[in-house]
Amino acid sequence: MVTIADVARHAGVSSSTVSYVLNGKRPISDETRQRVQRSVTALGYHPNAGARALAGRRSHIIALVVPLHRGVYVPVMMEIAVSVTTTARKNGYDVLLITHDEGPEGVRRVAASGLADGVILMDVELDDQRVPALRADGTQAVLIGLPDDPSGLSCVDHDFAAAGALCADHLADLGHRDVAFIGYGPGVYERHAGYAERTLAGFGERAKLRGLRFLHRPCEGTYEGTAGTLARVLADRPETTGFVVQNEGAIGPLLSVLRTSGRTVPEDASVVALCPEQLAEQHTPALTAVSGPAQELGRVAVEQLMRRLQVALREEQPQDDLTLLSPVLTERQSTGPAVAPSLRPKDQS
8 A cells, every 4th residue: 555655755755745735734836746746646646535534633542552472571561551541541542452463564554544643662673563664654653662763753761771781780899700691582582672682782781891701591481491591501601600680580480490509699699680679579589670660661652642743733743752761770688799719509400
């Protein structure tokens, strides 16, 4: 289906200029009008009558695309979704939930239907294929996440690179020199989930600056998977005394396997988790953790979308907005000074 964006690219003008030519709401030079009309004819573009009818009124609905697959921590996703919903209601909007599994076609369907004034995407991948679909349809959109190319959109996310750096700094400050990064399962990295790759990159860069030797090991988060991951880490690097865990599902199993292997936390091994505060405090010992406000993500995303919609109603081009929320490291009982090599327990596995 040919879109206004296709016509704009063909004519070498903006999408708003094409709209002005088609609806006659603003004066356009004869030369530009003729160029646009030639592109319309050449591409066979036909304006959607239903979309034009809806252009003069608002649905007061936001479409929220939520992830439903392995590799996401559902409580956090639901906290963000609730925050989006409550903030939207304060602005006079309702929320339509769409599942991530529908992909680009689901986004195109919602955009073409006119059911929603704008879209908020969660669980953004670095090369997310839904982003080109949004741009092509001229949909006002906000991403809770950061793709490689965020142009033409607004984005809000935790500063995951800074979160990874905080973990490396904390362990380095405690004297640890050999550390392991326990990540998500391989599938999360294969689909280039931004939160996973940016955290790992931030951790790796800071670890090198601080002179840390580190291993990254993907982990599915089951007890068996975590036990196998730890065994491989200690086989490859028996001097490891610091662990950073981003996979929330692996936290409990890791603490358990460390205990059964004769390593006491934090005397023999320090553990830093990237997880919500409430999860960090549920474990024994309570976890030193890097976290960020999930509710803030939802609130900022809705406010960004409201600004874009207001500008678009004036038939002006909305400005892109990128907001990264700073992470916070809270020190608890799971981290301590690195032990001397001669005092470390021998592997009992």
